[in-house]
Amino acid sequence: MAELITYRQAVSRAIAQEMRHDESVVFLGEDVAAAGGVFKTTKGLLDEFGDQRVRDTPISEEAILGAAMGAAMTGMRPIAEIMFSDFLATCWDLVAVEIAKMRYMTAGQVRVPLVVRTANGGGLRFGAQHSQSVENWAMMIPGLKVVAPSTPHDLIGLFAAAVRSDDPVMFFEQKSLYPVKGEVPDGEIVDQLGTARTVRAGTDVTVVALAAMVPRAVAAASVLHDEHGISAEVIDLRSLVPLDTATLLQSVARTGRIVTVEENPRLCGWGAEIVSIVGEECFDALRGPMVRVTTPHIPLPSADALEDATLPSVDRIVEAVVKLCR
């Protein structure tokens, strides 16, 4: 049996699944308990699990992540919500300098099994301080796993894998995907981090995407097929760390072309790392330049017309691929 649920509903189902599965899983964040989250992603959790395990916090991002870290170091598996990923900047010390480094600095004496989940990315016209796509910030910190699902089904399974991981995981929910529906089978779902998925098979070009860019890449692949006779293979990376380079390199070895589709701004976006790996390890297979389609290197604007002109669109992906394959 399966049901059709939204990405938003998948969040609460995923958290509930893990809280039922393991008593040591607790959840904290701003407005997450009584109010059910500003994006209504955590409705019903307080009722089911009570106010000991589901906690509203003050507006104290450092305290939220500090509390999660201290609890993780001493036997719990906390899930911490940072309302918008932009706010990670206010507690980046905890993320990048404390949580990420503790196991290493202590030679493995301390483990920090926690998940930081956060609403990431643009598309909702929120402007420059509530729309950033910051998965690349997390990717560049040794010691953090980085996950960004594109479907409700993936969200649940990858979230479960994140909670069950003994390493800290940054879990990026793309907020423009919250209303998007997808089929999800009944029962417990547990996926595996570091496994990319080939969403659509193809032979002429490998299009690599993440989170909200996956449906856009898939839509672009249809246009490329229907209007340009180009067969695009679309890979959903699903996690940036660990990175499934095997799936990626095998695909590029067959197609000879790679295009990354990234929502993060251009400089040091995750695709730069991807193309560097391909360039080093798959150079002989390449039939053309490696191309990155990204949000330009600007803060995001608010107006629809402006935001639409910045985030990678289906048209821009099509254009880049056509130019490459011509």
Added chain:
Amino acid sequence: MTETTTVAAIPRQTRLRMYRDIVRVRRFEERAYKLFMDGLVKGTSHLSIGMEAIAAGFGAAMRDDDLTFCTYRGHAHTLVRGTPMPRVMGELLGRSTGVCGGKGGSMHLTSVEHGVMGSYAIIGAHLPIAAGAAWSAQLRGSDQVTVCFFGDGTTNIGAFHEALNLAAVWELPVVFVCENNLYMEYTAIADVTAVERPAADRASAYGLAPIVVDGNDPEAVHEQAARVIQRARDGGGPSLVEALTYRHGGHSRADPGTYRPQEEIDAWLARDPVPSYRRRLLGDGVAEDELAAIEMEADADVDAATEAARQAPFPAPEEAFTDVWADGGSSWRN
């Protein structure tokens, strides 16, 4: 002091333990300084010479399963919990026998098996983390208490305030201990702080009592420590203790600390916890021989720890690539 309590006399055994800890830490750090000047301790090292009574007083009031969170100035807090001296010295000298196998260094001493949950080098960061450990104890229904040490300068960073508020609202079993040594690195705390007592004058903002204690008097520290730790253990929530003290030397490395007035230094040197506690114990009838034996043992321990660390192998280069992830390795891809 706003709160006064009458407590039973501190048992002789505890007093000797505190004296022993103070002396051991003093001798250890004097040696660490020498080894730093000799180029054997690399990077940096922050000594708490002059401030040992705080670690000793709290250490003696903690239960074995209580948790310590401290800063880069953490040799004392690490040692008083029972972490073996050779392993601490080994870490300072970058040897494989160090508590963190050489990955941490002087600023990150950690010994989980002794309840030392880390030494943190970013000002304020460990206060919310300590609150989290206390939250965990509360959730697990354990009656462990977390004790978190930090400096006066730390009271002006946001994480201090976030942690205090959260701990108070959630009634967490955590004791925050501000070691007020009057200086941050090179700037006097008084020059940059809106209130006179950097920690105590903030306590009321979080519904806590202002507690100030003489940080050079191990017995005064111990008395407060025992009281606030018991309060936390009994579900009475957090406390914030400001312990007044002074570092004899500079902030770190070879800093001579010359930005401080000589009269101030002299006044505090006259209140050095080592000779003053010694005099007090002698006055209370402890035999000279007994104290001398403690001192000799401390010297012997420091010599042995130094020798062990010097003889110990350096970590193999491959060790740099372990312990990033739970699987023990550092691989981020397949």
